[in-house]
Amino acid sequence: DTAVSQTPKYLVTQMGNDKSIKCEQNLGHDTMYWYKQDSKKFLKIMFSYNNKELIINETVPNRFSPKSPDKAHLNLHINSLELGDSAVYFCASSGGQGVYGYTFGSGTRLTVV
């Protein structure tokens, strides 16, 4: 059973389109996250939700809108996609404040053409 699953694995789309990435965790964790990994492999947090409440919103363009319908799901919607949005997006979850570790999904490789 996959602990943190995200779909789709690959996403190729044109500039200006709107797309969504979905994430689900079956670990019973309270907190979920979106991370962005750029072409140099650098990982940066985008959002964090705890029990459906947004608690971290880094300096991300407002074209990116996360939504958490329940604590097991965290989706990421991106409007008006730009070339610079091309990256790998990772969903993750943790118990509490994450001091014992985070579990990551396998990633969604987004390519904007």
Next chain:
Amino acid sequence: GDSVTQMEGPVTLSEEAFLTINCTYTATGYPSLFWYVQYPGEGLQLLLKATKADDKGSNKGFEATYRKETTSFHLEKGSVQVSDSAVYFCALSDSDYKLSFGAGTTVTVRA
């Protein structure tokens, strides 16, 4: 704010060589420290962790010790294999719902 600095790569080794990847951190509190590994084309896997000073994390022959006095968490493995080729990330969590990563070190092991 919290930050992690790890040695730049890439690192290329021969099989059975000794691997060390240096990692130092800056934190305001008492963070937990982690090493994550990313194999080619895959997601991030937790390799090992330490939650307090002097703790030693270990897994798959890798070890790292939480050194508060030097604010370090260096990763070591005594004898690497080709299958250890991956990107290794040092990270910290300071009870603030955020995992901060170092820049990653690419390790290539040649047969």
